[in-house]
Amino acid sequence: MSASQAEAPVSPAPMASGAPDGASGEEAVSPKPSKDLGPLRMVWRAAVAYPGRLAMAGAALIVTSATTASVPWGFRQVVDKGFSRGSDPATIDRWFETLLAMVVVLAIGTAVRFFNVSWLGERVVADVRLAVQRNLLRQPPSFFEENSPKEISSRMTADTALIEQVVGTTVSVALRNAITAIVGIAILFFLAPKLTGMLVIAIPVVVGPIVWFGRRLRRESRSSQDRIADIGAMVTEVLGAARIVQAFNQEVRESDRFAAAVERSFGTALRRIKIRSTMTSVVTLLVLGSLVLLMWRGAAGVASGEISGGIIAQFVLTGALVAGAFGSLTEVYGDLVRAAGAASRLSELLNERPAIAPPAKPIALPSPARGQISFENVTFRYPTRPEVAALANFDLKVEPGETVAIVGPSGAGKSTIFQLAERFYDPQGGAIKLDGVPLTGADPAEIRQRMALVPQEGVLFAASARDNLRYGNWGASDEAIWEAARAANAETFLRDLPEGLDTFLGENGARLSGGQRQRIAIARAVLRDAPILLLDEATSALDAESERLVQDALDHLMQGRTTLVIAHRLATVRQADRIVVMEGGRIVELGRHEELTQAGGLYARLASLQFDERAFAGEA
Numbered sequence: 095m096s097a098s099q100a101e102a103p104v105s106p107a108p109m110a111s112g113a114p115d116g117a118s119g120e121e122a123v124s125p126k127p128s129k130d131l132g133p134l135r136m137v138w139r140a141a142v143a144y145p146g147r148l149a150m151a152g153a154a155l156i157v158t159s160a161t162t163a164s165v166p167w168g169f170r171q172v173v174d175k176g177f178s179r180g181s182d183p184a185t186i187d188r189w190f191e192t193l194l195a196m197v198v199v200l201a202i203g204t205a206v207r208f209f210n211v212s213w214l215g216e217r218v219v220a221d222v223r224l225a226v227q228r229n230l231l232r233q234p235p236s237f238f239e240e241n242s243p244k245e246i247s248s249r250m251t252a253d254t255a256l257i258e259q260v261v262g263t264t265v266s267v268a269l270r271n272a273i274t275a276i277v278g279i280a281i282l283f284f285l286a287p288k289l290t291g292m293l294v295i296a297i298p299v300v301v302g303p304i305v306w307f308g309r310r311l312r313r314e315s316r317s318s319q320d321r322i323a324d325i326g327a328m329v330t331e332v333l334g335a336a337r338i339v340q341a342f343n344q345e346v347r348e349s350d351r352f353a354a355a356v357e358r359s360f361g362t363a364l365r366r367i368k369i370r371s372t373m374t375s376v377v378t379l380l381v382l383g384s385l386v387l388l389m390w391r392g393a394a395g396v397a398s399g400e401i402s403g404g405i406i407a408q409f410v411l412t413g414a415l416v417a418g419a420f421g422s423l424t425e426v427y428g429d430l431v432r433a434a435g436a437a438s439r440l441s442e443l444l445n446e447r448p449a450i451a452p453p454a455k456p457i458a459l460p461s462p463a464r465g466q467i468s469f470e471n472v473t474f475r476y477p478t479r480p481e482v483a484a485l486a487n488f489d490l491k492v493e494p495g496e497t498v499a500i501v502g503p504s505g506a507g508k509s510t511i512f513q514l515a516e517r518f519y520d521p522q523g524g525a526i527k528l529d530g531v532p533l534t535g536a537d538p539a540e541i542r543q544r545m546a547l548v549p550q551e552g553v554l555f556a557a558s559a560r561d562n563l564r565y566g567n568w569g570a571s572d573e574a575i576w577e578a579a580r581a582a583n584a585e586t587f588l589r590d591l592p593e594g595l596d597t598f599l600g601e602n603g604a605r606l607s608g609g610q611r612q613r614i615a616i617a618r619a620v621l622r623d624a625p626i627l628l629l630d631e632a633t634s635a636l637d638a639e640s641e642r643l644v645q646d647a648l649d650h651l652m653q654g655r656t657t658l659v660i661a662h663r664l665a666t667v668r669q670a671d672r673i674v675v676m677e678g679g680r681i682v683e684l685g686r687h688e689e690l691t692q693a694g695g696l697y698a699r700l701a702s703l704q705f706d707e708r709a710f711a712g713e714a
């Protein structure tokens with residue numbers, strides 16, 4: 095074993111260090127080891143779905159291990175028969191040809207093994223990611239309140255990378271080395287029992303320190319990567335808030351804070367470098383030193399005619415292989431334990447059953463849709479806040495085509511109505527019915543098909559304008575898209591985009607203004623063409639022109655649809671057929687704008703605060 099080989103098990107191979115410790119970056123959810131290897135069953139199940147690949151990988155593994163173990167034997171033959179004085183040239187040729195053939199088999203076998211094993215590793219990870227994401231998309235919003243998308247994302251990258259490492263590397267390395275070690279030791283005993291005795295003592299002496307150094311080095315690399323992640327996080331935070339930093343004259347303090355982080359990172363790197371330098375020297379000394387000692391001892395045997403030079407060559411090479419195999423095997427368990435931890439966390443995501451699922455026999459909603467929605471004595475508490483009733487004995491029947499505005503102070507339960515209407519949660523009491531069918535009896539997909547949601551902030555995807563517009567209706571033609579854009583007052587700015595509908599809108603539509611994003615959201619709802627509209631008016635102030643365009647677009651959208659609108663604008667409440675005034679999850683007032691204003695209750699107070707005061711004063 096050469097010094098560089100000896101270092102190999104600890105040198106940060108891309109998967110070994112990059113994935114779990116490095117790639118996860120700042121919010122590294124450090125995969126905690128699981129002592130139980132049981133969760134790896136899931137990985138095995140994913141791998142056996144590809145029996146052909148497994149068989150190819152297994153066959154190549156056996157062939158390469160066997161060839162590796164016999165290469166030293168080939169060398170022995172070459173040394174003994176190929177280099178002897180007066181050897182027959184035909185014999186020389188034969189042995190060198192045999193050795194070459196072994197090299198060719200090893201080269202091809204290694205490529206086949208590497209390809210198939212790595213293929214399996216990547217495929218298993220791809221399948222696990224697909225299955226996890228598919229299951230996650232079935233989960234109601236409550237799931238994402240308890241499991242932050244940031245953490246899930248780290249599981250999908252860091253944890254899957256650990257699994258990829260196990261399938262694509264660890265298992266193959268383990269099997270290969272186990273075969274090499276067993277076959278190698280048997281050969282060694284057969285060759286020279288006395289020397290093997292010495293070797294068996296030498297292996298732990300050589301491998302032990304290498305493993306020990308390797309572990310320390312890996313620990314240090316990990317903390318080094320954590321320190322680098324700290325630097326990254328600090329750069330993002332401080333530069334992201336550069337204006338605030340400068341406005342509060344905090345440049346010097348931020349520089350100092352950054353300098354401290356950089357020095358911490360340097361300090362950690364220094365520790366790692368020191369360990370690595372010591373390790374290189376110790377490993378060289380131990381590995382090459384023990385080889386010299388073995389050969390020295392062997393030389394005596396050759397001199398006395400006990401053994402041949404070829405046997406010494408075979409012995410030294412096989413010994414190096416066996417020692418290397420033991421070194422690698424000590425790493426395997428740690429990798430398996432870490433991957434088992436990762437697999438168990440991924441299994442949780444994979445096996446999570448959605449709290450809201452379609453019933454076994456969903457009741458079909460009447461067709462054509464009428465667009466009536468009723469809340470009957472609904473009481474609802476969020477699972478994470480069972481002490482507060484977000485809705486209490488809430489009763490409201492919205493007739494087809496009616497526009498009902500919902501107003502109330504913050505926390506009154508307005509958004510909760512939308513959440514329940516879309517069946518993201520089920521109420522604990524009462525019933526919600528769509529065209530007379532209880533939501534719990536229908537398929538959630540069918541319910542949502544009949545609703546179009548326009549949220550406060552237009553949520554856009556990092557995709558083209560076209561895909562953002564037809565998000566709820568992928569079959570829409572460009573003509574229909576333009577028509578919707580026109581209805582949503584979005585046509586002009588869409589036409590001005592450099593590549594029209596093909597223009598990429600950037601992360602969450604970063605290339606558009608707030609009002610433009612809202613109008614895209616409205617156009618999306620127009621294309622969705624659902625009988626019920628759930629509209630959460632934006633609270634963020636738009637300039638007068640933008641406001642008018644958005645309002646206009648909404649008026650268009652509401653025509654002929656049942657509309658539930660969380661209202662923040664005077665124009666909306668004035669036009670509403672009814673206004674529901676909520677407080678503490680209950681309806682406290684119900685009526686039209688004029689009636690409620692005159693009543694002088696909560697609505698009148700809210701309205702004077704919430705809506706444009708001058709306009710309101712003029713009205714009242």
Ligand SMILES: Nc1ncnc2c1ncn2[C@@H]1O[C@H](COP(=O)(O)OP(=O)(O)OP(=O)(O)O)[C@@H](O)[C@H]1O
Nearest residue numbers: 476478479482484503504505506507508509510511
């Ligand atoms: N996901 C949630 N988990 C737990 N409690 C929640 C959740 N969402 C809302 N709540 C609580 O339920 C109550 C009603 O909230 P809701 O969001 O419906 O109010 P809102 O009238 O829409 O308020 P705002 O105008 O501020 O958006 C509040 O007490 C709120 O704190």
